[in-house]
Amino acid sequence: MFRELLAIHSFLRRDLKTVRRLANDARDGLSPQTILDEIRNLETTSLLWRLKFGCMHYCRFVHTHHTIEDVAVFPMVRKHDPSLNSVVDRLEEDHLKVHHITERIAAVADGVATDTSGVSRAQLIEALTELEEHLLAHLALEEESLGPLLSTWDHWPRE
Numbered sequence: 001m002f003r004e005l006l007a008i009h010s011f012l013r014r015d016l017k018t019v020r021r022l023a024n025d026a027r028d029g030l031s032p033q034t035i036l037d038e039i040r041n042l043e044t045t046s047l048l049w050r051l052k053f054g055c056m057h058y059c060r061f062v063h064t065h066h067t068i069e070d071v072a073v074f075p076m077v078r079k080h081d082p083s084l085n086s087v088v089d090r091l092e093e094d095h096l097k098v099h100h101i102t103e104r105i106a107a108v109a110d111g112v113a114t115d116t117s118g119v120s121r122a123q124l125i126e127a128l129t130e131l132e133e134h135l136l137a138h139l140a141l142e143e144e145s146l147g148p149l150l151s152t153w154d155h156w157p158r159e
Contacts, residue, residue, distance in 0.1 A: 012135065015042065059102030059103070062099075070092055098135055
């Protein structure tokens, strides 16, 4: 189970490198059309982005992954190791925060092309940067905290 989690996290980290580069390029004055092209390119070339649907595939994938953890994984973690309850609480809070960040990205991205004031660009840069920082910290906490337990599961545990 832990190897599966690590595999998904490796895909997320790889795509977050692209998100970081895109935020830096946007900060450096990348044209609005190129920003949108880059986002669409990431949607179509990234394995994870192709697997999911929605206007911002990556954001939807992250949300779906977190929902599965919230509904299926975390209750089993709580049952099999109650000492991890406070960690699971924190991870669930992180999921909600990441969801809000990805919703901001989706809302702001399309406005960059028509916003001559630069406000949308600044908001997009801020949201992309926040997503990368928060999600990387979340992945590390999840792996460090849940890894020892999930490493003992070769199959889904019985209730």
